[in-house]
Amino acid sequence: MKKLVVIGAGMASGRVLEHLFERDPDAFEVTLFNAEPRGNYNRIMLSPVLSGEKSYEEIVIHDDAWYAQHNVTCRFGEKVAAIDCARKVVIGENGEVPYDKLIIATGSAPFIIPVDGHDLPGVITYRDLEDTNAMIETAGKPGASAVVIGGGLLGLEAAAGLRLRGMDVTVVHLAGHLMERQLDESAGYLLRKDFERRGIDVLTSASTKAIVGNGRVEGIELQDGTTIRADLVVMAVGIRPAAQLAREAGIEVGRAIVVDAQMATSDKDVFAVGECVEFQGALFGLVAPLYDQAAVLAENLLGGEASFVPKELATKLKVTGVDLYSAGDFNQGDDREEIVLRDATAGVYRRLVLEDNRIVGAVLYGETADGPWFFDMIKSGADISDMRDTVIFGQAYQGGEPLDPMAAVAALPDEAEICGCNGVCKGKIVNVINDKGLTALDDVRAHTKASSSCGTCTGLVEQLMVLTLGDKYNPAAVQPMCGCTDLGHDDVRRLIVAKELKSIDAVMQELEWKTSCGCAKCRPALNYYLVCDWPDEYADDYQSRFINERVHANVQKDGTYSVVPRMWGGVTSSTELRAIADVVDKFDIPTVKCTGGQRIDMLGIKKEDLPAVWADLGKAGFVSGHAYAKGLRTVKTCVGTDWCRFGTQDSTGLGVRLEKFMWGSWTPAKVKLAVSGCPRNCAEATCKDVGVVCVDSGFEIHFAGAAGLEIKGTEVLCQVRTEDEALEYIVALTQMYREQARYLERIYKWAKRIGYDEVRRQIVDDPERRKAYFDRFVFSQKFAQVDPWSERVSGKDKHEFKPMATLSLEAAE
Amino acid sequence: MDVALAEPIRTFIEISEIWVPEGDRLVQAGGNYGGYGEFAAASGRESFAKGEGLPGKAWQEARPVVLKQFDGSYFKRTEAARAAGLTSAVAIPVFAAETLKAVLVLLCSDDDVRTGAIEVWAETDGLLMLEDGYYGAARHFEWVSQHTHFPRGQGLPGGVWAANTPMLMRDLGSGYKFIRADSAGRAGLTTGLGLPVPVPGGRTYVLTLLSARGTPIARRFELWDARASRVGVNKEAVLADGICAREGPLWDEDNPKRIAAWQGHIGKVLGTGLPVVEQGGAGIGPGYDTVVALPIYHGDTIAHVVAWYC
Structure with a gap:
């Protein structure tokens, strides 16, 4: 009988042995080394053991009886010191064992971030039963808290398990969303929401600076200075193949032990399987390919000819109550399309990525029953042209009639609840429509309250109106924001506030966006709405801004940029002018021009020079003029x-005061102000978004003028006596515009749409509301008045200013 | 394995019975009365209006109800219960959205050794607090539980609340060292089944059945997942978790057992939408005499079925 020695009693080598014993129990005399003091157990089920939902005994794959039955000599708890390929012996701590064939199945070791404090007691990885038991032990301390570094599969399972064990848990994740390798942002948002619902804090885009503690871990410190208390720090940031033993034996090792398709290493009698191998440059961490490798190796050890072929992989997360499924490649690409289905109420998100009418990737959250079906189609490369319209609904909907949502609504009984927020049923809505002759959604809202709270049922209510009114109902009155949604800007704005949506991902999921990531129309709009509504909580997404706002300068037709520093009220000085002159000379700026807004524009600056230009301007006291900004x-x-x-008044002083009060604020579209000192109106205040014409008795405030593509004189808002009042009214008006206008809608269009009298009613006639608008603007400014130029001089977004081969002009304003 | 392997002398729950609405009353629709023939006969003659007796109270108040003393209470079968030595009962309403499908009643009898726990946890001010519970001889554990609360995601009740699914915990005595664990360990409580009890109005209730080795609630537990999101649109369920004193683990991550409507006891629950309590018969499986299978609804569809066997 040939001698087979196996190093490592993990799942891959265990499966090899199962195949061998099944096929030819007498083929080999097996010696099995394992550094852990136990045999093969289902390592991927450690998470339920940690949470208490499984016991260790349940996840044992091969117990003592199994090894005895198959005459396996077990050397558990014994580390292998070396392999001598020349003599064909494995040298264990307790002696040598000769082999005819050797299998290296040493698996992988967890990666440890080499930050300060990584070796403190209480910092552990998550790999084996010892780690699991250590976590359970720490969880027994009353009031104990844990930080899990890493929001991937393993980290999240650890976090959920520790939470179930009673710990306060924080997940710290470097990427922008959880499980970024398996999920897109939308699914990542839902996963985060689920974890937060479990009482687990989730910090994304968070980098660990150090682990702190005096003799034992006491917490971690992040790069941004945040500190988090912790009695336990679990590092779950990845694994590294354990290939050192093979390397020392002279076996070829790249990132891991290099094997061919027969699982043979560079030594013909030495094979390797599992996480320790590298095949055609790829490493393996999930169990499915390891089992494929095991089958191939067993076949070849018994004289067969089998080859390992890597396959597409699917991912599941073992956290009770979380249903997610991810398979294939779901990255975007020019040659790729996507089909997205969202159900905000049910917390469902489905996204299929197509290439040439074939599914190449699938992300499912909340509903995973069709995961294996999609996965099969990914693997087979099936052409889905014939079911393209219905494939997103899943396997059950293929082959029958196309889904008709109207039929489903028609079939609902009268007592079916349509609006969960206000408890309004179908019968009541239909009756009100008929009895009152209602033909507009707003009227139905007014009479029934349906769709008036969270708005999730708006689609259903509209379908009921179509069913009841037929062609008398004209839903086309609402222009959708873009092709990604059926909702108009006003509904989106209203729902962002009503449902307290505070991220773009949240908006897209909860309002059932039809695309996974939005488009160039909706993303900038959403970014603005969120900045406006949640100034202290929302983190501006610069990727959702047009190029000019990303680089804080105006791109010109030759790809260079223009820079306009702020000159408060159009007033400057010799010092400022000299600084500008120096910058012009130093950077060889070809054109300097006065703007219509009483400032100086420097044109023709190379993108990579922008930070240096700003640095010099900043030293002279300039801040950005936001000449590029909404x-x-x-x-x-x-x-x-x-x-x-x-x-008649100090118009310059009021102008400077207004500008210093209001600079930095984001608005739906650009906002230009002017203050004229008398009715002769030299500052042309009566064609501005907001203008002030000073008169002997005070200040006449104007609004809604235009002097661009359209020419329009302003409307008079009111007259006030003091500068303070003028400031308050103008700021309140601006805030009202910020909160109510649609993205890219100038003040004159917004005011005309809602009615000039409505603006006067809210700003002039309602002091409380005016004060509230004013206060919200002031609050918002606390977060807005940061000079973007000085930020970028300090290094923020520095990748934007690297030289590029070509520059796109398509997003230029 | 923490579930007792030895044949139990006595189980924690003596009687399980089902009451279903018929007109404006609840009528008996099955039960396992063991050797309590007279109580069974008395029950067969009984029916309950809304608010009447223990099942009627669970119906009217739309919540699980624990009753630990029959004398002088609204319990209608007090004399028969006294004669049978029954002392406590728990009524669990099964609602499909707003509609009552059934009330499951579990009856227990007191003695100095019988240990276990049937607990009702309810959400109050963002925490799960013990609404009531029956603990048998586990007096200290009862006291500890009365002074414990669970945030979302913590412990068995908090885990069920956060996940909105039934859960089966294996090591109550060793795991939750500061949440009742010492006391649970001393009481011999090992396996815990937690399940959400959805009721009209949306208040959160979680029912936990904690089983001890000596007087187990059951020797086999099964959790079946019937959500369309997991099994598709057909009336089917997969065995998501389970543990058996005879067979060991019942779960299979890769190939979970699947059952269709009307197939066995679980299939009967899927088909009828009602709980099942059966005694005897081949369908229960070797080594077991009784089964209780309880549907858990999400809205008006069955999301899960939990079953326990003695």
């Missing part, structure tokens, strides 16, 4: 009473 641009002034014989 925000406050300029406050144009005349010289007023300081110099002008006709001036």
